Amino acid sequence: xxxxxxxxxxxxxxxxxxxxxxxxxxxxxxxxxxxxxxxxxxxxxxxxxxxxxxxxxxxxxxxxxxxxxxxxxxxxxxxxxxxxxxxxxxxxxxxxxxxxxxxxxxxxxxxxxxxxxxxxxxxxxxxxxxxxxxxxxxxxxxxxxxxxxxxxxx
Amino acid sequence: xxxxxxxxxxxxxxxxxxxxxxxxxxxxxxxxxxxxxxxxxxxxxxxxxxxxxxxxxxxxxxxxxxxxxxxxxxxxxxxxxxxxxxxxxxxxxxxxxxxxxxxxxxxxxxxxxxxxxxxxxxxxxxxxxxxxxxxxxxxxxxxxxxxxxxxxxxxxxxxxxxxxxxxxxxxxxxxxxxxxxxxxxxxxxxxxxxxxxxxxxxxxxxxxxxxxxxxxxxxxxxxxxxxxxxxxxxxxxxxxxxxxxxxxxxxxxxxxxxxxxxxxxx
Numbered sequence: 145x146x147x148x149x150x151x152x153x154x155x156x157x158x159x160x161x162x163x164x165x166x167x168x169x170x171x172x173x174x175x176x177x178x179x180x181x182x183x184x185x186x187x188x189x190x191x192x193x194x195x196x197x198x199x200x201x202x203x204x205x206x207x208x209x210x211x212x213x214x215x216x217x218x219x220x221x222x223x224x225x226x227x228x229x230x231x232x233x234x235x236x237x238x239x240x241x242x243x244x245x246x247x248x249x250x251x252x253x254x255x256x257x258x259x260x261x262x263x264x265x266x267x268x269x270x271x272x273x274x275x276x277x278x279x280x281x282x283x284x285x286x287x288x289x290x291x292x293x294x295x296x297x298x
Numbered sequence: 299x300x301x302x303x304x305x306x307x308x309x310x311x312x313x314x315x316x317x318x319x320x321x322x323x324x325x326x327x328x329x330x331x332x333x334x335x336x337x338x339x340x341x342x343x344x345x346x347x348x349x350x351x352x353x354x355x356x357x358x359x360x361x362x363x364x365x366x367x368x369x370x371x372x373x374x375x376x377x378x379x380x381x382x383x384x385x386x387x388x389x390x391x392x393x394x395x396x397x398x399x400x401x402x403x404x405x406x407x408x409x410x411x412x413x414x415x416x417x418x419x420x421x422x423x424x425x426x427x428x429x430x431x432x433x434x435x436x437x438x439x440x441x442x443x444x445x446x447x448x449x450x451x452x453x454x455x456x457x458x459x460x461x462x463x464x465x466x467x468x469x470x471x472x473x474x475x476x477x478x479x480x481x482x483x484x485x486x487x488x489x490x491x492x493x494x495x496x497x498x499x500x501x502x503x504x505x506x507x508x509x510x511x512x513x514x515x516x517x518x519x520x521x522x523x524x525x526x527x528x529x530x531x532x533x534x535x536x537x538x539x540x541x542x543x544x545x546x547x548x549x550x551x552x553x554x555x556x557x558x559x560x561x562x563x564x
Contacts, residue, residue: 147347150354157358161462164469165508171491172397172472173500199499 182232183210184268188242188255189223194278196244196253202228204257209234212255228255230266237262238270244278253278328524331445335453335523338446343454348447352455356417356519360463363416364409368467371404372396372474380483389485393494396475401498401507405468407555410514413460414547418522421452422543425526426536449527453519460515461508468507506562513554518547 190196193215202210210230218225230236239260246253266272342348379395425448428434434444472494479485498504522543529539 150351153358154350154353157353157361157459158462161357161465164462165465165504167469168401168465168472168504169500172401172468172494173498173504 183229184232184266185213186228186230186266186268186270186272188226188228188272188275189218189221190226190242190244190275190277191223192277192280193224193226194244194246194253194280196226196255196278200252200254202230202255202257204234204236204259209257226255228272235265238264238266239274240266240272241274241276242272243276246279324524324528327528328520331449331524331527332520334445335450335520338443339450339454341443341446342450348451349454349458352451353459355420356413356452356455357459357463360413360416360459361466363412364463364467365470367408367412368405368470369474371408371467372400372471372476373478375399375404375471376475376478376483380479380485389483390489390493392475392479392485393490394497396479397472397494397498398503400468400471400475401503403507403555403559405471406464406507406510406514407551409464409467409511410460410518410551411548413456413463413515414518414522414544414551417456417459418518418543418547419540421456421519421522422526422529422540423536425449425452425523426529426531426539429527429529430531430533430536432531449523453523456519456522457512457515460518461511464507464511464514502562506558510555510558513558514551517550517554521547521550 196212196215198212198214200212201208202212210228213227213229215227216225217223228242236257237260239262241258241260243256243258244253245256260274375396376392379392380389383389383391383395425434428444428448434448437444437447476487476490480487480490525539525543525546529535
């Protein structure tokens with residue numbers, strides 16, 4: 145085995161190895177889809193975020209328009225302060241509604257944005273005023289049971 | 299009789315203690331060899347052909363076994379996964395199953411186990427035989443450091459080859475899974491890829507798998523080098539060292555995998 149042949153084989157090996165890693169990143173992983181270019185940040189307060197996590201998607205009309213950057217507890221208002229990073233290409237009116245939805249019955253939770261009718265758009269560091277909390281199944285069941293119990297009394 | 303039991307017990311404990319101390323001694327010399335190897339890496343990296351030659355022997359020549367096993371592992375994963383997922387009516391999630399299990403675990407771990415068997419043993423046997431035939435002492439006599447000339451190039455060759463091999467393993471395994479799932483079973487091809495892309499994260503899954511394979515590369519290569527360097531210079535010694543390479547590398551890979559996974563999953 146002479147030197148040029150070894151060089152050639154190692155070159156081929158390294159090239160296809162790197163190509164496989166790139167393939168994993170592009171074709172298998174979501175590097176291409178999760179990479180949102182320019183973003184702007186808005187915040188939203190929720191009473192209860194359920195199982196929302198950082199990096200969960202933010203969707204509007206089912207299209208991913210951003211990701212959740214951070215979730216903190218605001219000790220002044222006792223609310224969860226969720227920071228959203230939205231794609232600069234998509235602008236939303238100031239009175240946009242932010243809801244926490246669940247994908248499917250048991251899927252991951254995401255924030256759905258429903259645009260309002262305001263003339264002005266959300267700017268960097270604005271706060272979304274109208275929010276709806278995550279649906280807590282236990283709460284719903286207990287409400288249901290409670291209402292059933294009051295029904296039977298009457 | 300009582301005295302006999304005590305002395306028997308003492309000898310058992312003594313034996314245990316001796317073994318324990320010996321293991322620590324070996325761990326210490328392995329760390330020292332690791333330190334020396336890193337210290338003399340500069341010297342061997344200045345002659346890149348030494349490293350390239352080792353990448354050829356550990357990486358290129360391991361390609362066939364890695365690729366063939368990856369292909370079969372991917373195909374088996376798809377078959378087995380389909381069997382279970384189909385009961386829940388979510389056979390499209392087969393792409394997610396194959397990709398996540400390969401990228402996160404099977405890619406790095408199985409590659410490292412095969413690497414220890416294919417390349418690690420070769421390294422141990424080669425260095426052990428070099429020691430037995432006094433080639434290493436001859437180098438020292440000529441003022442050539444055997445660590446810089448023999449050990450460090452093999453170390454870097456293994457460390458560079460291992461992540462590349464693991465990436466190839468994952469990619470080829472996913473292709474094998476695709477071939478079974480889409481043309482053979484008839485899962486929808488678009489759903490296969492799109493569900494996979496939706497749930498495999500680049501940083502959390504692909505990069506963590508890559509980090510794992512780098513760590514396994516260091517561990518497997520270093521164990522192989524140390525066992526070879528430490529082998530008694532006899533035929534029996536070299537054969538035992540080769541066996542120990544496989545056993546210790548496999549245990550180290552599985553143990554390290556658990557530790558790293560528990561950190562990465564949190």
